[in-house]
Amino acid sequence: MQHEVDKSWQMAGGPGNWLYEFYDALRRGLNQQITNRLARLALHKRGIVIEAGSGTGYATSLFADYPHATLSIAVDYDMAALEEGRRTDPNLCAVVADINALPFKAGAAQLVWNSSTIEHLDDQAHIVSEMARITKAEGVVFVGVPYKFGPLFFQRWIPETELGIWLGTVYKRQDINTWLTHSDCHPIDWWRYFFWFFVGVAGIKHPEK
Numbered sequence: 001m002q003h004e005v006d007k008s009w010q011m012a013g014g015p016g017n018w019l020y021e022f023y024d025a026l027r028r029g030l031n032q033q034i035t036n037r038l039a040r041l042a043l044h045k046r047g048i049v050i051e052a053g054s055g056t057g058y059a060t061s062l063f064a065d066y067p068h069a070t071l072s073i074a075v076d077y078d079m080a081a082l083e084e085g086r087r088t089d090p091n092l093c094a095v096v097a098d099i100n101a102l103p104f105k106a107g108a109a110q111l112v113w114n115s116s117t118i119e120h121l122d123d124q125a126h127i128v129s130e131m132a133r134i135t136k137a138e139g140v141v142f143v144g145v146p147y148k149f150g151p152l153f154f155q156r157w158i159p160e161t162e163l164g165i166w167l168g169t170v171y172k173r174q175d176i177n178t179w180l181t182h183s184d185c186h187p188i189d190w191w192r193y194f195f196w197f198f199v200g201v202a203g204i205k206h207p208e209k
Contacts (some may be wrong), residue, residue, distance in 0.1 A: 012108040031058050031115075033193065034059060034115055034193070035063055039066050039069075041189060042142075043069060043110065047109060047111065048069070048072075048110060048111075048114075049066075049072045050073045051073070051074050051113060052102060052114045052117075053099050053114045053118060054075055054085070055085075055117070056081050056085040057074030057081075057092050057094060058089075060073065061088075061089040069155070073091065073094070073095055074094045076094075076096065076099075077098050099117070099127055099131075101115075101116075102133070105134070107135065110136055110139045110140070111135070111142070113141065113143070114144065115143075115144035116144060116146070118143065119145045119167075119168030119170070121156075121179065121181070124175075125139045128182075133183075137205055137206065138204060139205050141203070141205060142203075144198050144199065145198065145200075146198055147172070147196055147197060148199075150170075150173065150199070151195065151197055152167055152197055155167045172199070176199070176201040184205060184206050186204050186206060188203060189202045190202070
């Protein structure tokens with residue numbers, strides 16, 4: 001279970017702090033890039049988009065504007081994060097839930113994705129399998145995590161420090177590939193983003209046999 005809520009979205013004390021506002025501006029630009037790329041990969045047909053571990057759900061709001069996104073849903077365990085998302089977007093579709101047990105039926109969504117959350121949790125393979133479970137056959141699952149060979153390479157030497165815990169565990173591309181393939185998804189695209197701080201892989205769920 002997701003016993004502890006990831007508070008990384010509240011960097012430097014949360015909204016109202018200048019450092020948070022600067023970081024949030026960078027995050028918004030990053031989310032625009034992610035949504036554009038994932039829309040090209042996954043939204044060639046109509047369907048539901050689910051951001052599993054959304055924080056404030058800014059990208060969920062962006063996806064809601066895509067014509068092929070019939071519904072864009074933010075899912076997070078942290079009600080305060082979702083309330084902040086609702087403050088900036090009153091139309092945000094938000095669900096409070098544990099991403100270890102997503103409250104959706106199998107094959108519900110065309111795109112299920114996450115960037116910069118699962119590195120803070122215990123069982124990444126299980127979370128990705130849960131994301132894949134609720135994805136349609138030939139739908140897309142995307143996972144982005146801190147990059148082991150990027151600027152955060154030093155994190156693996158300070159994992160138990162306050163900074164190391166805030167950053168979360170760092171991974172390589174092959175780690176994500178493994179999670180996806182074990183979840184019946186075939187990797188189709190990958191990229192390093194946000195100045196190589198993160199690496200992400202998109203996988204297509206195998207057609208039903």
